[in-house]
Amino acid sequence: MSKQSLSLTQKYDLYRNRNKEKDGIEKITIIGRKDFSEEDMWEAIKEYPNLxxxxxxxxxxxxxxxxxxxxKKLESIRLDDIHTLNIDYSLFKSLDHFNELIFYNIKNYQYKNEDCISNLKSLEVMRCNFLPFSKSSAVWGNLEKLDICRCELEFTExxxxxxxxxxIRLVNLKNYEHLRHLEILEHLKVLSLDTDETIPFPSLKKFKHLEKVKVLQLDRNSLDEIFQSKTLKTLEVSNSSLSEFxxxxxxxxxxESVKFNFTPFDNYDYLKAFPEITSLRFNVRDGIEEKKGALTNELLASLRAVKKLEFNASLIAQDSIIPSLIIPNNIExxxxxPDYRLKEINLIFEENAELTSFQFSGYKEGFKADFxxxxxxxxxxxxGSNITKETLESLPAQxxxxxxxxxxxxxxxxxxKQVTGLETLKVExxxxxxxxxxxxxxxxxVNIEVGEVDCTFMKVNQLxxxxMKVRNGNYSSTIDKAFFQSPRLKKVILDYTFGEFNGFTSQLVFDESEAIAPLEEIELNIDKGFKLEGAFEKLRSIxxxxxxxxxxxxxxxxxVDVxxxxxxxxxxxxxxxxxxITEIPTLDNTLYTNLETYSICGKSLKVPSAFFQLPSIERLSFSAxxxxxxxxITTTSTVRSLSSHSDKIIINGGFEHLEKVISCNFSKKIVDEESNQLNISGLGQLVYFPASSHSDLHHHKDKIVPFIEQVKALATNYKVKEELFNAGYIALKNSKCKGIISLEACISALFIKGTLLKASLIDSLAYHSQKGEASLNKDSQLVLMGKFDFPQKEIIEAFxxxxxxxxxxxxxxxxxxxxGKNVKTKMKGFDLTKTFDYQIINATKAHEVVLGQQDQYLVEDEKNDGVLTESIQELLATGTDENLLLVISLIENGGVPASLQDDLVYRLKVSNNTSIKKNLKKVLLTALPDKYQVIINDRQSLSTIHKLTESKTSFLFHDLVRKWGEDFTLYAAFRFFKEHQRGYFFLxxxxxxxxxxxxxxxxxFVYSNKVHWQQVKVKTDRHFEFPQDLPYFTKVTRLEAKNCYFKDGTTEMMKEVKDVEYLDLSNSSLKSFEFDPTPVxxxxxxxxxxxxxxxxxxDLMKVTTLEKVNLKKNSFSEIPDEVKKALPNCKIMI
Structure with missing residues (x-):
C-alpha cells in the first residue's frame, strides 16, 4: 500500500476521515488552534496504527x-508552537524505529527518563531556549544529525x-564563539552555518570526512579556511560579501559542486575556470540581473563538458542574454x-544535439525553436507560451x-501527428x-483540455x-464501444464546458462474453438514450x-464489488x-457492498429505504x-451525510435510525404536521458542530449527544423541539443563545439535564417572569410550583x-x-404538546411579596450570634442584590459571624455589581481576620470565569492557590462547581x-448509572487518571475506563465495583490485575x-458471574485448563 498522509485541522475532520484506509496512513498532522483539545488529538491519532x-x-x-x-513503526515526531510540553521518554523505550525528534517554538518544556530514547539519530531545536536533554545525557552520543536554529543557547560544553x-546546522545563534570547538566533531560530513552577519569561520583542515558546507555569509578569509579541507565535495554560498568569483x-x-545563491559578480568570465564542469545553473534573484557583460553564445560554446544547463528567472532578460540562444550539442x-521582460526567444540547437529533456515556462509572445x-x-x-506552428512541426517522432x-x-x-512514439500527452x-x-x-x-477537438475513439492497447475536456466545441454524440474495451484502460473523463454538445447517446451494453476495460473511474456527459450496462469489476467511481x-x-x-x-x-x-428521471432502482445491498457515496438529480424521486441499508453508505444526496x-427507514444506517433539495420533501418516518449523521442539508423544512415528524435540519446542524472553533464544547459525546437525545425524547410539539435544537446549536457556537427562548421552549427545557442552555434559560425565564409580574392583578389566579425559601402556606397568605x-x-x-426550585416533578402533569397558556413569575417575586409584609424579618442583635447568623443566611439564600445590601448593613453594625466569612468573601469575588463590591469590600476589610486581607485586596475576580473552558477554569484555581491559600480556594472552587459544574480538574x-x-x-460524571471515562477526560498528573473512589460515591453499572492511567493499580477501585456489570479497562498499560473478588x-x-x-x-477465576472476558493483545496466548474449569460458562477471547 502506498504511503499516505493525513491532515486534521478541525474536529469534523475526525468524522470525515473515519472510514479512510487507516492502515495506509503513515504520516499525520494535527493542528490544534481552538478547535482541538489535547484529548481530541490523542483520540484521533490512535485510529491510525501504522503511523x-x-x-x-x-x-x-x-x-x-x-x-x-x-x-511500533513510529520514526519521527515534530512538535510546533506549543506553550507547555511534557514528555516521559520511557514511553519510547519499545519503539525500535524511532529516530527523529523536532521541537519548534516550545515555551515551557519538562521531561524525564531521557536515557530511554536510545535510538534517536536526528534532533532539531528551533526557536526554543532549552536543550531537550541534560548536557551529560547519553542521548547526545547517539545523534548523527543536529539542527539548532534561532536559539539563545550556549552548547560548547x-x-x-x-x-x-x-x-550539524546552526542558524542565527546568540554567539558563534564556540565554532572553533567544532573541530572535535571528527565524523562530521555536513556543516551548515546560517547567520545574518559574517562570522569567523572554523578551520576545516582537521575534518577527515567533511563533504558538504553550506554558509549564508562568507568573506574571502572564511573562504580560505574552507579551502583547507581536503575532502570537501560540495560548497553552497548565499548572500556572500565577495565582489569577485x-x-x-x-x-x-x-x-565537485559549487552553488552561489544571490551573489552578484560583474561578468561570467569565471566560467572559464571550470572547463570540466558538467552541470551549470544560473539562478539570479530579481534586482541584480544587470551585468557588465552578457552571457554570450561564444562562452556557452566553450563549456563542452556541460551536460545539464538551467536558466532561472531574472538571468534571461533582454539585457543579459541575446534572444537567439545557440544550445551546444553536448547539452543533455x-x-x-525566462524573465518576463524577454518578449521573444529563439532557440537554435547545434546539429547532432544530445538533448534528451527540455523544459520551458514563461508568458512569451513568441517561443521559437527548431528541435x-x-x-x-x-x-x-x-x-505558458504561444508556441509557433513551425516549432510544433519540428518536434521529432521519438x-x-x-x-x-x-x-x-x-x-x-x-x-x-508526426510524433508517433508518444506515451504520455498533456495539452492545454x-x-x-x-x-x-x-x-x-x-x-x-492522455490529458487534454482544448477549445475544440477532432478525435475518433477506438481501441488502444496501451492506454x-x-x-479530454472541450471548452467551446463539440464531440461526436457517440463513442465507439471498442474504446471501452481497451485492455489496460482504467480512467475515462470526457467533459465539456460550453458549446452545444448535450452529451453522449451511446448504448454501451456489454454481455458476459464481451471483454470490458478494467475501468476504475468514469466521468461522462450524457444525453437521452445513453445506457451503460455490464460487469465492471474494477470500477470505483462513476x-x-x-x-x-x-x-x-x-x-x-x-x-461492482469495489x-x-x-x-x-x-x-x-x-x-x-x-x-x-422519476424512478430510482433499489440497489442490492449484497451487490453494492462498498458503495460510500450516492448522488442523483431528477424531476421527482422516491427514495427506497434500501439506500439506507447499504452496508458502507456514508453520503446520500437527492435533488429534484x-x-x-x-x-x-426501518433499520439503523451508516449514513453520515444526508442532503436533499426540492420544492417538496416528504418523509415517511424512521429518521431516528440515522444515528451517525454528522451533516444534514435540506432545502425545505422537513416537518409533517399531521404525523408530528421531527425536523432534523436542526439536528443535523447541531451534530455538525464539532467543526466549530468554540473550544469549551469539544467533548461532543459529553454535551451534544445527550442534548440531542433529551430533546428528541421530550413529549412536546415539533416547533418546540426545532427551537431547542437551534438554540442549542447557537449556544454551542457562542456560549449563549442570541435572543429569548419562547416560554413553551423554556418550560420544555426545564426537563433537559446539563448546562448547554442554562445561561440562556435563566435570561429567558427572567424575561418571561417580568412580563408575568407586570400582568399580575386582582383577577389573577396564581399557583406555586416547586420549593421556595418560605413555606407555601405563608406565601399564599402573603399574596x-x-x-x-x-x-x-x-x-x-x-x-x-x-x-420555585426542583420544579420538574410538578411540571410533569402538563401536556407539553399543547400551548402553554399561563404567565410565569420567578421565586424572587414570591419572596419579595412575603418580605414586604415582614417588618421584623431582620434581627440585629450583636449579642445573639445565632439569631444574626440565621437572619443573614436567610437573606443570602435569596441571591438578590437587594438582600445582599441588607446583609452589608447588618454586618456593618453587628459583625461578621465566623461561619459566614468564607461565604461573604466568595460573594465579593463573584459579584459583578460595582456598588455592592465596593461596600462589601469596605466592611470585610474591617471585620475579617488578617488571613482574608490578601484575598479581599486581590484584584482577581470570579464574576466572569463561568465563560471559561473547564481546563482554563481549573488552571485559574490552581494559580489562585498560591495567592489565596488552599483552604479558601477549595471552598470557592466547590461553590463554583455547584453553580456552574466547572473546576473539577482542579478539585x-x-x-x-x-x-x-x-x-x-x-x-x-455518571449518566444513567454509566460512566465513560474517555468522555469525561479528567486530567490530573499529566494523564487521564481514573479516580478509584468514583464507584464508592455513586451507583455505576457500566464503567468504561479504557486508555486510562492507574497510578496505583486497580486494586482500590475494584473494592467498589459491587454494582458494575460491564467493566472496560482496555489499553490502560496494565501489567497486572489483582483484586479482592469478594465485593465483586x-x-x-x-x-x-x-x-x-x-x-x-x-482473581477473575473467583468471579462466578462472568459471562465474557476479552484478553486480546496481551503478552500471553493460552488459557490454562484451571481457568476453563473455574469459568465453564464464560466466553474468553484471547
Whole structure:
C-alpha cells in the first residue's frame, strides 16, 4: 500500500476521515488552534496504527501519553508552537524505529527518563531556549544529525558529547564563539552555518570526512579556511560579501559542486575556470540581473563538458542574454524560466544535439525553436507560451512525453501527428486539436483540455488513462464501444464546458462474453438514450452529467464489488434545469457492498429505504425539481451525510435510525404536521458542530449527544423541539443563545439535564417572569410550583393580603405560575404538546411579596450570634442584590459571624455589581481576620470565569492557590462547581480519594448509572487518571475506563465495583490485575485487551458471574485448563 498522509485541522475532520484506509496512513498532522483539545488529538491519532510520522501544531499544552508506545513503526515526531510540553521518554523505550525528534517554538518544556530514547539519530531545536536533554545525557552520543536554529543557547560544553555527529546546522545563534570547538566533531560530513552577519569561520583542515558546507555569509578569509579541507565535495554560498568569483575553486582537488545563491559578480568570465564542469545553473534573484557583460553564445560554446544547463528567472532578460540562444550539442538536459521582460526567444540547437529533456515556462509572445537536430529528445514540457506552428512541426517522432500549455495562442488548429512514439500527452490550449489514436498507438496517459477537438475513439492497447475536456466545441454524440474495451484502460473523463454538445447517446451494453476495460473511474456527459450496462469489476467511481432530456435511469451495473461512488448530476452547473428521471432502482445491498457515496438529480424521486441499508453508505444526496419522497427507514444506517433539495420533501418516518449523521442539508423544512415528524435540519446542524472553533464544547459525546437525545425524547410539539435544537446549536457556537427562548421552549427545557442552555434559560425565564409580574392583578389566579425559601402556606397568605388568589393546584381559572426550585416533578402533569397558556413569575417575586409584609424579618442583635447568623443566611439564600445590601448593613453594625466569612468573601469575588463590591469590600476589610486581607485586596475576580473552558477554569484555581491559600480556594472552587459544574480538574487534583466533598463531582460524571471515562477526560498528573473512589460515591453499572492511567493499580477501585456489570479497562498499560473478588457481585463482562498482562488474572477465576472476558493483545496466548474449569460458562477471547 502506498504511503499516505493525513491532515486534521478541525474536529469534523475526525468524522470525515473515519472510514479512510487507516492502515495506509503513515504520516499525520494535527493542528490544534481552538478547535482541538489535547484529548481530541490523542483520540484521533490512535485510529491510525501504522503511523511513521506525527506532527502536532498549535496546542496550549501537550503531554506525551502511554498511547505513543503502541505505534511500533513510529520514526519521527515534530512538535510546533506549543506553550507547555511534557514528555516521559520511557514511553519510547519499545519503539525500535524511532529516530527523529523536532521541537519548534516550545515555551515551557519538562521531561524525564531521557536515557530511554536510545535510538534517536536526528534532533532539531528551533526557536526554543532549552536543550531537550541534560548536557551529560547519553542521548547526545547517539545523534548523527543536529539542527539548532534561532536559539539563545550556549552548547560548547555539550560538544564533546556529540562527537559522533555527521551533520550539524546552526542558524542565527546568540554567539558563534564556540565554532572553533567544532573541530572535535571528527565524523562530521555536513556543516551548515546560517547567520545574518559574517562570522569567523572554523578551520576545516582537521575534518577527515567533511563533504558538504553550506554558509549564508562568507568573506574571502572564511573562504580560505574552507579551502583547507581536503575532502570537501560540495560548497553552497548565499548572500556572500565577495565582489569577485573565487576562480581558484576550480583548482580545488575534491570540490565537485559549487552553488552561489544571490551573489552578484560583474561578468561570467569565471566560467572559464571550470572547463570540466558538467552541470551549470544560473539562478539570479530579481534586482541584480544587470551585468557588465552578457552571457554570450561564444562562452556557452566553450563549456563542452556541460551536460545539464538551467536558466532561472531574472538571468534571461533582454539585457543579459541575446534572444537567439545557440544550445551546444553536448547539452543533455535544458531548463529555461525566462524573465518576463524577454518578449521573444529563439532557440537554435547545434546539429547532432544530445538533448534528451527540455523544459520551458514563461508568458512569451513568441517561443521559437527548431528541435529537428535533437535526435535523442524524449521529454518536452512547454508551458505558458504561444508556441509557433513551425516549432510544433519540428518536434521529432521519438518523443515519449509531451506537455504543451499554450496561453494566449491564436486559436488556429494544430496537430502533433508526426510524433508517433508518444506515451504520455498533456495539452492545454484554446485552439482546435487534431488528434488521431492511429498514429499514437503507444499512448498510456492522455490529458487534454482544448477549445475544440477532432478525435475518433477506438481501441488502444496501451492506454491506461484518458481525460479530454472541450471548452467551446463539440464531440461526436457517440463513442465507439471498442474504446471501452481497451485492455489496460482504467480512467475515462470526457467533459465539456460550453458549446452545444448535450452529451453522449451511446448504448454501451456489454454481455458476459464481451471483454470490458478494467475501468476504475468514469466521468461522462450524457444525453437521452445513453445506457451503460455490464460487469465492471474494477470500477470505483462513476460520474454522469445529465442533459435535461435524460428521462430514464442510465446505469445497469453488475459485479461492482469495489464501487465506492455514484453521481448522476445536472449537466449544466448552476442551472435549475435538471434531468427528467422519476424512478430510482433499489440497489442490492449484497451487490453494492462498498458503495460510500450516492448522488442523483431528477424531476421527482422516491427514495427506497434500501439506500439506507447499504452496508458502507456514508453520503446520500437527492435533488429534484418536483418532489423528493423518502420511504420509511426501518433499520439503523451508516449514513453520515444526508442532503436533499426540492420544492417538496416528504418523509415517511424512521429518521431516528440515522444515528451517525454528522451533516444534514435540506432545502425545505422537513416537518409533517399531521404525523408530528421531527425536523432534523436542526439536528443535523447541531451534530455538525464539532467543526466549530468554540473550544469549551469539544467533548461532543459529553454535551451534544445527550442534548440531542433529551430533546428528541421530550413529549412536546415539533416547533418546540426545532427551537431547542437551534438554540442549542447557537449556544454551542457562542456560549449563549442570541435572543429569548419562547416560554413553551423554556418550560420544555426545564426537563433537559446539563448546562448547554442554562445561561440562556435563566435570561429567558427572567424575561418571561417580568412580563408575568407586570400582568399580575386582582383577577389573577396564581399557583406555586416547586420549593421556595418560605413555606407555601405563608406565601399564599402573603399574596392574598395584596388581593391575589394563590394556591398549590392548577385549575381552569389559573393564569400565573410561580416557579420555585426542583420544579420538574410538578411540571410533569402538563401536556407539553399543547400551548402553554399561563404567565410565569420567578421565586424572587414570591419572596419579595412575603418580605414586604415582614417588618421584623431582620434581627440585629450583636449579642445573639445565632439569631444574626440565621437572619443573614436567610437573606443570602435569596441571591438578590437587594438582600445582599441588607446583609452589608447588618454586618456593618453587628459583625461578621465566623461561619459566614468564607461565604461573604466568595460573594465579593463573584459579584459583578460595582456598588455592592465596593461596600462589601469596605466592611470585610474591617471585620475579617488578617488571613482574608490578601484575598479581599486581590484584584482577581470570579464574576466572569463561568465563560471559561473547564481546563482554563481549573488552571485559574490552581494559580489562585498560591495567592489565596488552599483552604479558601477549595471552598470557592466547590461553590463554583455547584453553580456552574466547572473546576473539577482542579478539585480532583487538590482533594484526596474518599473526601466527601468529591461526591457531587462523581455524580456529575455518571449518566444513567454509566460512566465513560474517555468522555469525561479528567486530567490530573499529566494523564487521564481514573479516580478509584468514583464507584464508592455513586451507583455505576457500566464503567468504561479504557486508555486510562492507574497510578496505583486497580486494586482500590475494584473494592467498589459491587454494582458494575460491564467493566472496560482496555489499553490502560496494565501489567497486572489483582483484586479482592469478594465485593465483586454483579460483574458479567470485562475487557482487558491491549494491556501488558503476562498471564490470565487469577482473581477473575473467583468471579462466578462472568459471562465474557476479552484478553486480546496481551503478552500471553493460552488459557490454562484451571481457568476453563473455574469459568465453564464464560466466553474468553484471547
Amino acid at each position: 511513521k510520522e506525527i506532527k502536532i501544531e498549535e496546542f496550549h499544552s501537550i503531554s506525551i501519553v502511554p498511547l505513543i508506545s503502541e505505534f 555539550m560538544l564533546p558529547s556529540v562527537k559522533n555527529i555527521k551533520e 573565487p576562480t581558484d575553486i576550480g583548482f580545488h582537488p575534491t570540490i 538536459e535544458l531548463t529555461i524560466h 529537428s537536430p535533437c535526435y535523442k529528445l524524449e521529454t518536452v514540457n512547454i508551458l 518523443i515519449k512525453n509531451l506537455m504543451l500549455k499554450r496561453r494566449g495562442d491564436s486559436g488556429e488548429e494544430f496537430s502533433i 490550449s484554446s485552439a482546435k486539436l487534431i488528434f488521431d489514436f492511429k498514429s499514437n498507438k503507444s499512448l498510456r496517459e 491506461e488513462s484518458f481525460s 460520474r454522469l452529467k445529465c442533459h435535461e432530456s435524460v428521462d430514464t435511469y442510465p446505469l445497469f451495473l453488475t459485479k 464501487l465506492k461512488s455514484i453521481s448522476i448530476e445536472n449537466g449544466k452547473p448552476y442551472s435549475e434545469v435538471t434531468s427528467q 425539481t418536483d418532489l423528493v419522497e423518502f420511504e420509511e 392574598k393580603k395584596i388581593g391575589i388568589s394563590a394556591g398549590a393546584k392548577i385549575n381552569e381559572k389559573t393564569t400565573h405560575i410561580a416557579l 480532583l487534583t487538590y482533594t484526596k480519594p474518599y473526601d466527601e466533598r468529591r461526591k457531587p463531582i462523581m455524580e456529575h 457481585k454483579s460483574l458479567k463482562q470485562i475487557d482487558l485487551s491491549e494491556n501488558y498482562l503476562e498471564e490470565f488474572p487469577k
